[in-house]
Amino acid sequence: MSSAYNLSWFVKASQIEEKPIIAVSLNYRVGYWGFLSGNALSAEGNTNLGLYDQRLALHWVKENIGAFGGDPDKITIFGQSAYLPLITTLTHRGAISVAAQMFAFGGRDDHLFRAAIMESGPPTTGQYPLYQTATSEASNAAYEAVVVKAGCATVADTLSCLRSLNYSTVYEAFQVHNAPNSQCSKSTIKSQKHFDCKQANECVAAENIGKRV
Numbered sequence: 001m002s003s004a005y006n007l008s009w010f011v012k013a014s015q016i017e018e019k020p021i022i023a024v025s026l027n028y029r030v031g032y033w034g035f036l037s038g039n040a041l042s043a044e045g046n047t048n049l050g051l052y053d054q055r056l057a058l059h060w061v062k063e064n065i066g067a068f069g070g071d072p073d074k075i076t077i078f079g080q081s082a083y084l085p086l087i088t089t090l091t092h093r094g095a096i097s098v099a100a101q102m103f104a105f106g107g108r109d110d111h112l113f114r115a116a117i118m119e120s121g122p123p124t125t126g127q128y129p130l131y132q133t134a135t136s137e138a139s140n141a142a143y144e145a146v147v148v149k150a151g152c153a154t155v156a157d158t159l160s161c162l163r164s165l166n167y168s169t170v171y172e173a174f175q176v177h178n179a180p181n182s183q184c185s186k187s188t189i190k191s192q193k194h195f196d197c198k199q200a201n202e203c204v205a206a207e208n209i210g211k212r213v
Helices: 008-016 031-035 039-044 049-068 094-107 137-150 158-164 167-173 200-207
Strands: 076-080 115-119
Touching (some): 031 049, 039 158, 049 094, 094 115
């Protein structure tokens, strides 16, 4: 689930095997652009925006793949790799993104896909910090590091300050190292069961996701 991958070779391989597929790459916000978290963002319910980008793209594929000769009832999502220690160095978390889409909205798939492939990054291995919440100490430390670098630390509403800055300033502020964060943040907004992440094995056990996809 990363647009950095040219899928033409996937398509070529499928043709050689005489089982042709249509491959679609998705663009979505990565790094802090899509996964910045912390108390302020969690209070608004604005965490995991990159995952919402993916979800919207999946809706588009479901609605339009038929016009390209595809079958909207035979969509498989695929992602490769998952873990890097710093979100700021992150460009791809394909496998974990796939897992997050499987667990999203309490395990509701919206019939957007019938199968899922996670290569080099099954979430049940326990090595990925999916259990970190949007209001965890690590998430808040990462947010505060961005705020300080952006010059917004002295104002009362740090989010409004960040939003008032131009792209270049925010981009530079996002180049924060040694500020740990997790890709998928568990929202504290109880009325929104969207991309709430917990230990993946608990999700599978509780919601029988593996039996439905």
